[in-house]
Amino acid sequence: MSVTTSASAHPAALALAGRHRVRWWEAIPWILALAFFFAFPRNLGFGTDLLVTILFALSLDLALGYAGIVTLGHAAFFGAGAYTVGILAHEGIWTEPITSLILAACVAAFIGLASGLVLLRTTGLTLLMLTLCTMGLLEESANMGAAYTGGFDGLPSLPIPPLLGLFEFNPLYPKTQYLYVLAVLFICFVFTRTLVYSPFGQSLTGIRENTLRMHAVGAPVRARLVICYTISAAMAGIAGGIWAQANAYVNLSTLGLERAATVLIILVLGGYGRLYGAFIGAVAYMALSHFLARVYPTAWQLGLGLLLVLIALFARNGILGLWDSLRRRLRRKRAS
Amino acid sequence: MTEPLLETRALSRNFGALAAARDINFRLEPGARHALIGPNGAGKTTFINLLTGVLQPTEGQVFLKGHDITGVAQAQRVKLGVARTFQINRLFRGLSVLENVYIAVAERLGAAPSMVVPAGQRGDVVEEAMQLLEMLKLADDAGHRISELPYGRQRLVELAIALGLKPEVLLLDEPAAGVPSAESHIILDAVAALPKHIGVLIIDHDMDLVFRFAERITVMVSGAIFAEGTPREIGANPEVRAVYLGQAGHG
Numbered sequence: 001m002s003v004t005t006s007a008s009a010h011p012a013a014l015a016l017a018g019r020h021r022v023r024w025w026e027a028i029p030w031i032l033a034l035a036f037f038f039a040f041p042r043n044l045g046f047g048t049d050l051l052v053t054i055l056f057a058l059s060l061d062l063a064l065g066y067a068g069i070v071t072l073g074h075a076a077f078f079g080a081g082a083y084t085v086g087i088l089a090h091e092g093i094w095t096e097p098i099t100s101l102i103l104a105a106c107v108a109a110f111i112g113l114a115s116g117l118v119l120l121r122t123t124g125l126t127l128l129m130l131t132l133c134t135m136g137l138l139e140e141s142a143n144m145g146a147a148y149t150g151g152f153d154g155l156p157s158l159p160i161p162p163l164l165g166l167f168e169f170n171p172l173y174p175k176t177q178y179l180y181v182l183a184v185l186f187i188c189f190v191f192t193r194t195l196v197y198s199p200f201g202q203s204l205t206g207i208r209e210n211t212l213r214m215h216a217v218g219a220p221v222r223a224r225l226v227i228c229y230t231i232s233a234a235m236a237g238i239a240g241g242i243w244a245q246a247n248a249y250v251n252l253s254t255l256g257l258e259r260a261a262t263v264l265i266i267l268v269l270g271g272y273g274r275l276y277g278a279f280i281g282a283v284a285y286m287a288l289s290h291f292l293a294r295v296y297p298t299a300w301q302l303g304l305g306l307l308l309v310l311i312a313l314f315a316r317n318g319i320l321g322l323w324d325s326l327r328r329r330l331r332r333k334r335a336s
Numbered sequence: 337m338t339e340p341l342l343e344t345r346a347l348s349r350n351f352g353a354l355a356a357a358r359d360i361n362f363r364l365e366p367g368a369r370h371a372l373i374g375p376n377g378a379g380k381t382t383f384i385n386l387l388t389g390v391l392q393p394t395e396g397q398v399f400l401k402g403h404d405i406t407g408v409a410q411a412q413r414v415k416l417g418v419a420r421t422f423q424i425n426r427l428f429r430g431l432s433v434l435e436n437v438y439i440a441v442a443e444r445l446g447a448a449p450s451m452v453v454p455a456g457q458r459g460d461v462v463e464e465a466m467q468l469l470e471m472l473k474l475a476d477d478a479g480h481r482i483s484e485l486p487y488g489r490q491r492l493v494e495l496a497i498a499l500g501l502k503p504e505v506l507l508l509d510e511p512a513a514g515v516p517s518a519e520s521h522i523i524l525d526a527v528a529a530l531p532k533h534i535g536v537l538i539i540d541h542d543m544d545l546v547f548r549f550a551e552r553i554t555v556m557v558s559g560a561i562f563a564e565g566t567p568r569e570i571g572a573n574p575e576v577r578a579v580y581l582g583q584a585g586h587g
Binding site: 017018019195202210216218 | 388390410411412413414415419420422426427428429430431432433434435438439440442443444447448449450451452453454455456457458459461462463466475478479497500501
């Protein structure tokens with residue numbers, strides 16, 4: 001055993017030092033997304049929806065997958081972002097897409113910060129219920145404040161000016177929307193990726209793995225959680241805002257339990273706490289519901305439910321977790 | 337008399353009608369090798385929790401180097417140099433051994449709030465974590481997940497995390513608990529090799545460990561200090577033998 005080599009040349013240290021490096025396969029999702037743009041010009045509406053869902057799931061992954069914040073109310077921030085864009089455009093106050101999106105992020109971040117300061121004192125089931133309640137409160141406010149939010153009907157036909165003053169948002173042929181969402185998703189992804197590989201991200205995984213020990217190493221646990229929750233809320237707000245821009249309307253569906261539960265299912269399906277779980281999960285969920293709805297138009301959700309039961313029983317870490325354990329098993333077989 | 341590193345004055349803690357700590361006056365000297373023993377339920381872990389700020393005392397005060405830290409929160413006390421290990425492992429189980437120690441070192445060096453630089457590029461943190469692992473002969477396991485390690489080696493990681501905080505006061509809550517006796521010498525060696533300037537308080541049931549390690553022993557019974565002295569004095573104290581050592585089967 002050599003003891004003289006520098007400690008940082010140890011394989012484990014090298015692995016840690018290099019884990020943030022971009023791998024070749026990380027280009028695949030983006031190449032596929034661009035290929036989709038050229039290959040399926042008729043399905044860009046579906047594609048846009050898929051990309052927004054990935055962005056939303058990514059925001060949830062930061063809070064749930066990395067920091068272990070169990071939430072069932074993440075649509076609160078999606079809705080906050082969507083209504084920010086919607087109300088500003090509907091009232092004719094502000095319509096420019098990119099700056100509206102930044103405002104949507106700010107509003108959602110503020111709600112995340114304010115609610116996080118209170119909610120993140122709790123954990124587990126209490127936290128789950130409180131996040132659900134927060135979302136319920138927002139949903140009901142949107143329902144009641146019909147003068148601004150359009151109530152149950154929402155705000156239809158929002159006037160969204162061309163992106164950068166050049167590219168029209170055409171609802172029937174959403175080329176602009178698709179590329180716009182793809183670009184925003186890419187920026188948010190790079191941001192998230194940087195964050196999770198940073199020392200801050202490492203401390204979030206520490207909180208997820210053992211909160212009590214994090215206190216005992218002197219970490220300001222609650223402050224870290226609130227910061228993470230706020231960032232996650234901002235990103236969910238961007239997802240909601242861009243959804244409103246792409247569809248040119250807002251309604252109560254952006255705030256509901258159904259959206260919050262769906263994104264949770266997507267993340268569990270794909271594998272939480274892994275950057276690409278959001279991608280795999282969203283694609284798998286959308287493709288599966290599309291397929292099942294065609295085969296069993298009346299009971300397609302039953303198939304989805306069964307699949308979820310199977311995932312919960314046999315593949316706790318989702319599709320990516322399955323893939324990982326499969327690879328590990330293959331490697332072990334090759335080694336022996 | 338020198339100023340004690342850690343001191344408690346009339347420290348008490350009640351859980352309802354139960355007095356888990358009663359009027360404890362305790363001193364830990366700089367560089368001490370001090371052991372705390374006592375039968376199950378004597379309040380040893382409660383005492384540690386009072387020292388580290390997990391629990392607030394009902395009455396009394398805790399002083400660190402002469403400063404009253406009674407109202408100081410747990411995370412803050414860590415920054416002031418008070419670290420502990422746990423009786424039952426509290427590790428980041430899904431992470432690698434290196435990452436476990438990295439988290440502690442990153443907190444101490446103030447690297448943890450950084451969001452931009454990749455964790456592995458903080459060479460100072462990685463280097464120090466690896467040196468600790470080498471010191472505890474854990475380097476070969478650095479890349480393994482905690483859940484892949486045998487329990488004895490997990491106990492060493494428990495110690496490595498605490499040492500990553502560079503404490504002045506180190507509280508070891510049964511460091512060898514649950515470790516097969518064939519492996520417990522690794523823990524004992526590690527404890528014996530701790531830097532001299534650290535004041536160490538060790539709780540343990542293992543009398544071999546306590547008498548080999550400690551220069552001073554405090555015996556707790558029913559939440560109160562029952563006796564204190566050198567190992568020789570404690571070993572010769574007939575009352576201690578009656579309530580504790582006798583029960584433990586040491587003749």
